[in-house]
Amino acid sequence: MKKIRFWSGDIAAAEGAIAAGCRFFAGYPITPASDIAEHMALRLPQENGIFIQMEDELASMAAILGASWGGAKVMTATSGPGFSLMQENIGLGAITETPCVVADVQRAGPSTGMPTLVGQGDVMQSRWGSHGDYETIVISPSSPQESFDLIIRAFNLAELYRVPVIFLMDECVAHMSERVVVPPKEKIEVVERLKPSMPPEQYMPFKPLNNIAPMAIAGMGYKIHVTGLTHNEKGYPQTTSTEVQEWMIRHICDKIRKNERKIRDIEEYEMDDAEIAVVSFGIAGRSAKAAVKIARKHGIKAGLIRLKTIWPFPEEYFENAADNIKKFIVAEINYGQVKLEVERSIHGKASVELLPKFGGAVHTPMEIYNKIKEAKNGN
Amino acid sequence: MNYWVEKKEKQIHANVFIIKDRCKECGFCIEFCPQGVLKVSEEFNSKGYHPPKLVETETKKCIGCGFCSMICPDFAIFVEKEEENEKN
Amino acid sequence: MEIEAEANPMDKYLRADRIPHIWCPGCGLGIVLNAFLHAIDELKIDMDELAIVSGIGCTGRIAGYINCDSYHTTHGRAIPFATGLRLANPEMKVVVISGDGDLFAIGGNHFIHAARRNIDITVIGVNNYNYGMTGGQLGPTTPLGARTTTSPYGNVEHPFNLCHVAHASGAVYVARWTVLHAVRLKNSIKEAMNKNGFSFIEVIAACPTTYGRRNKMPTGLDEMKYYREHSIIRHGIDPSQANIEIGKDIIVGKFIDIEKPTYSDAFEELKKRVKK
Numbered sequence: 001m002k003k004i005r006f007w008s009g010d011i012a013a014a015e016g017a018i019a020a021g022c023r024f025f026a027g028y029p030i031t032p033a034s035d036i037a038e039h040m041a042l043r044l045p046q047e048n049g050i051f052i053q054m055e056d057e058l059a060s061m062a063a064i065l066g067a068s069w070g071g072a073k074v075m076t077a078t079s080g081p082g083f084s085l086m087q088e089n090i091g092l093g094a095i096t097e098t099p100c101v102v103a104d105v106q107r108a109g110p111s112t113g114m115p116t117l118v119g120q121g122d123v124m125q126s127r128w129g130s131h132g133d134y135e136t137i138v139i140s141p142s143s144p145q146e147s148f149d150l151i152i153r154a155f156n157l158a159e160l161y162r163v164p165v166i167f168l169m170d171e172c173v174a175h176m177s178e179r180v181v182v183p184p185k186e187k188i189e190v191v192e193r194l195k196p197s198m199p200p201e202q203y204m205p206f207k208p209l210n211n212i213a214p215m216a217i218a219g220m221g222y223k224i225h226v227t228g229l230t231h232n233e234k235g236y237p238q239t240t241s242t243e244v245q246e247w248m249i250r251h252i253c254d255k256i257r258k259n260e261r262k263i264r265d266i267e268e269y270e271m272d273d274a275e276i277a278v279v280s281f282g283i284a285g286r287s288a289k290a291a292v293k294i295a296r297k298h299g300i301k302a303g304l305i306r307l308k309t310i311w312p313f314p315e316e317y318f319e320n321a322a323d324n325i326k327k328f329i330v331a332e333i334n335y336g337q338v339k340l341e342v343e344r345s346i347h348g349k350a351s352v353e354l355l356p357k358f359g360g361a362v363h364t365p366m367e368i369y370n371k372i373k374e375a376k377n378g379n
Numbered sequence: 380m381n382y383w384v385e386k387k388e389k390q391i392h393a394n395v396f397i398i399k400d401r402c403k404e405c406g407f408c409i410e411f412c413p414q415g416v417l418k419v420s421e422e423f424n425s426k427g428y429h430p431p432k433l434v435e436t437e438t439k440k441c442i443g444c445g446f447c448s449m450i451c452p453d454f455a456i457f458v459e460k461e462e463e464n465e466k467n
Numbered sequence: 468m469e470i471e472a473e474a475n476p477m478d479k480y481l482r483a484d485r486i487p488h489i490w491c492p493g494c495g496l497g498i499v500l501n502a503f504l505h506a507i508d509e510l511k512i513d514m515d516e517l518a519i520v521s522g523i524g525c526t527g528r529i530a531g532y533i534n535c536d537s538y539h540t541t542h543g544r545a546i547p548f549a550t551g552l553r554l555a556n557p558e559m560k561v562v563v564i565s566g567d568g569d570l571f572a573i574g575g576n577h578f579i580h581a582a583r584r585n586i587d588i589t590v591i592g593v594n595n596y597n598y599g600m601t602g603g604q605l606g607p608t609t610p611l612g613a614r615t616t617t618s619p620y621g622n623v624e625h626p627f628n629l630c631h632v633a634h635a636s637g638a639v640y641v642a643r644w645t646v647l648h649a650v651r652l653k654n655s656i657k658e659a660m661n662k663n664g665f666s667f668i669e670v671i672a673a674c675p676t677t678y679g680r681r682n683k684m685p686t687g688l689d690e691m692k693y694y695r696e697h698s699i700i701r702h703g704i705d706p707s708q709a710n711i712e713i714g715k716d717i718i719v720g721k722f723i724d725i726e727k728p729t730y731s732d733a734f735e736e737l738k739k740r741v742k743k
Contacts, residue, residue, distance in 0.1 A: 024555050026547075045741040050554050050734065055580040059547035062540065062577075066520070066551030069538060070559070074551070092541050218536045218556050221515040225482070225531050227539035228523075236485065237531065237539075396472035403492035406688045411647070411695075428492070433469040449505065449649035452490065452497020452687075454475040 108359025393443025493687020495672025
């Protein structure tokens with residue numbers, strides 16, 4: 001039977017993670033993500049899981065990778081300053097293809113910034129934060145309900161693609177409390193890890209079958225070697241082979257890039273005949289939706305494109321959308337990040353305008369509506 | 380059940396196994412062999428190092444303590460005990 | 468009798484296709500690996516239930532040579548990675564083998580906290596007084612006055628006494644050996660691995676190429692002879708009395724061997740209470 005709960009986004013994300021099978025959480029306190037850790041500390045022991053508070057975010061990220069190789073579904077949660085520290089081992093997670101979920105509850109930055117207030121400035125960092133070429137999947141919820149629903153998807157995608165998935169929340173979504181419908185357990189789709197079944201001598205821990213290699217966890221008897229060095233299909237370091245480097249980079253990037261359509265999750269609202277499209281995500285997406293409603297009341301053909309998955313960026317989607325859109329207004333709580341991606345994707349077919357907020361506050365619907373109105377009037 | 384039988388002291392002797400091509404000539408086995416039974420050979424291995432060899436006059440002196448194998452960084456030497464005079 | 472051989476009995480624990488290892492002639496790391504393999508051989512450890520975790524550096528490469536589940540992680544993060552692995556998979560024996568720079572400079576914070584929590588892992592810290600792989604820079608254990616590429620006029624920093632750090636942080640087992648004490652080192656590894664909780668063994672190892680050469684001990688043999696002449700075994704001594712200084716004796720031995728509940732023990736207790 002479904003249950004109705006009144007949860008904040010942080011609590012909903014923690015409960016969603018548990019529903020998705022997360023049984024290991026390592027984290028370090030940071031506003032506005034601490035509620036996730038606190039709830040995990042409360043709930044995981046009840047679910048036969050493990051909670052550990054580490055000494056910093058470097059350690060938290062390393063611990064969840066270790067636990068993932070130990071066989072658990074794992075998660076950590078942080079905010080900007082901690083997310084910066086986690087980048088090191090997000091890179092290790094990417095190169096070793098380790099399933100894990102990292103919740104980054106964004107606050108206004110850079111550096112310590114505005115710890116208790118909203119920001120959406122980590123969009124690029126969530127994709128490009130660690131050095132070298134790699135891909136991540138980045139999911140952005142707009143409500144506590146989506147925090148619950150989408151974090152389950154985040155865990156599933158992490159397992160399906162053997163990749164760190166960034167759950168890019170923001171302070172408002174994390175701290176607001178709303179009604180959350182929790183479906184009955186049997187209605188929740190949970191993806192389990194693909195593990196090898198072949199004899200050890202035939203197993204290549206990094207050789208993809210279809211899209212990813214089955215993952216042998218510690219103790220299965222496969223005696224695998226896992227390294228952050230450039231490695232071949234067997235997992236052995238090949239630090240001077242440009243061929244192996246090319247093979248490995250193509251693999252860890254293409255397994256995501258080539259599945260962009262499958263990963264893509266976009267809410268379209270009033271887009272059928274829209275000429276002006278507001279692009280937004282997270283908490284800003286809710287103001288944008290209200291603005292589109294106002295615009296429609298005033299007879300303006302405006303629509304909303306709300307990104308629930310930000311990365312891999314839906315380039316193809318935007319290129320097609322641009323055939324019918326005259327102007328894209330990108331409303332985000334930063335000084336222009338998703339805007340750059342929209343611009344890049346549409347190849348000049350339409351104009352793109354940024355409607356920034358600099359952190360600490362969310363766009364009001366009227367601010368966005370006024371921008372729509374200006375666009376309609378050709379400004 | 381022969382503990383009342385007077386036993387002669389065992390003559391412990393061991394064979395020294397050398398994997399010549401693994402040797403990097405650090406000299407540890409030669410320096411620290413408690414019986415002094417090893418020395419540098421004149422031959423070159425495939426890496427260009429001189430692996431150790433038994434001193435010709437001391438071929439029976441190895442007692443098989445295995446210290447050479449413990450301090451070899453390259454897994455190039457080990458010993459196996461061969462017990463003689465056991466039933467005398 | 469001398470017999471030419473093709474394989475070593477320890478080869479069965481090695482990834483044969485990755486040997487020879489990368490370490491320089493005279494380097495002590497091969498001895499640490501050797502002592503470790505002898506220890507697991509004598510303990511009859513099931514290699515399917517052993518996980519080795521290492522960080523970055525020359526010592527960090529050890530993980531890749533042992534034929535078990537092995538994880539070569541990021542610089543300094545071997546211990547937190549091992550923490551996650553051990554907690555999520557309590558069937559595994561988890562051993563961290565890494566160097567002084569990895570464990571005590573970039574990873575120092577993780578070391579003290581894992582010891583404090585009493586995570587059930589064994590940490591073998593190889594101390595060669597410098598960063599070998601990057602060319603011999605000053606490290607957290609470089610003795611006062613020693614010359615390295617980043618202390619060309621002599622080191623002016625006070626080094627860590629690793630065993631004292633381990634003891635002060637709460638490790639339940641603390642020992643120090645040089646690589647010359649290979650047999651005692653092996654025995655210590657056996658004891659440490661049988662210990663319930665955070666056990667630490669410091670191994671002083673020669674690094675002739677980047678450290679010894681600049682400090683009047685240009686070969687591994689020079690350093691090994693120094694250990695023979697200058698190490699004194701003092702079991703049970705307070706680790707704070709065992710600083711390492713140039714020209715002074717190196718105090719080795721088993722310093723600490725105590726019992727206390729591990730993080731896992733305590734967490735299992737907690738889970739039982741919560742479920743009631």
